Amino acid sequence: VAHGNKGGIEHYLHLMEPLYLTGANLFTFEYPGYGQSSSEQTPTETAFFANADAAYALLLTQLQQRDLKEADVILFGMSLGALPTVHLARQHNVKGVILEAPYPSASLFLADSSATSLPASFILSGNYDNLNKLPDVTLPMLLIHSEDDSFIRVEHSDRLYEAMNDPKCFWRTSGADHGISGGIAKTEGYQPYADKITAWITDHQICP
Numbered sequence: 001v002a003h004g005n006k007g008g009i010e011h012y013l014h015l016m017e018p019l020y021l022t023g024a025n026l027f028t029f030e031y032p033g034y035g036q037s038s039s040e041q042t043p044t045e046t047a048f049f050a051n052a053d054a055a056y057a058l059l060l061t062q063l064q065q066r067d068l069k070e071a072d073v074i075l076f077g078m079s080l081g082a083l084p085t086v087h088l089a090r091q092h093n094v095k096g097v098i099l100e101a102p103y104p105s106a107s108l109f110l111a112d113s114s115a116t117s118l119p120a121s122f123i124l125s126g127n128y129d130n131l132n133k134l135p136d137v138t139l140p141m142l143l144i145h146s147e148d149d150s151f152i153r154v155e156h157s158d159r160l161y162e163a164m165n166d167p168k169c170f171w172r173t174s175g176a177d178h179g180i181s182g183g184i185a186k187t188e189g190y191q192p193y194a195d196k197i198t199a200w201i202t203d204h205q206i207c208p
Contacts, residue, residue: 002081008035021194052084169207
């Protein structure tokens, strides 16, 4: 699980809680300069990719120790977490990818008036491009976004969905805003949210 831009892992634990209801084992990681990592580290695109690669290497070690299969891994990225998730999805042959409320690229996002709280380092340190990388991802993908997201508009996911390869599903919901307090899992309800994700994991042809 790759979390969003605001806060660290501790701020997103309640949004990961419904994922436990799917019966999955969860593995999450922190970004440089976020949460418990050093405050002296500045988030950069290069650092995000290196951090994701290191986290995935650790995940593989844990899978081996627990006699679990890499082929059963689901990559999950929320908001900013789409960046490391798409990066990993281009490299590894896992079961599937879930993106919740992602953005297409820094330039397209910053052109949107909703992008008012990004740090300067986010703007200056790279392209933060998911849109142009998605055609390289051949894994099954589930895209989740609320029409009432006021920070990353659902139209951004429309563009991402067009760039995705089949098999793909778009769970376009409503009533939820972006981020920690009013996310999709809270507005849908933890169990219904988990049930829809479980159904997709079981059969990638079933869209929520």
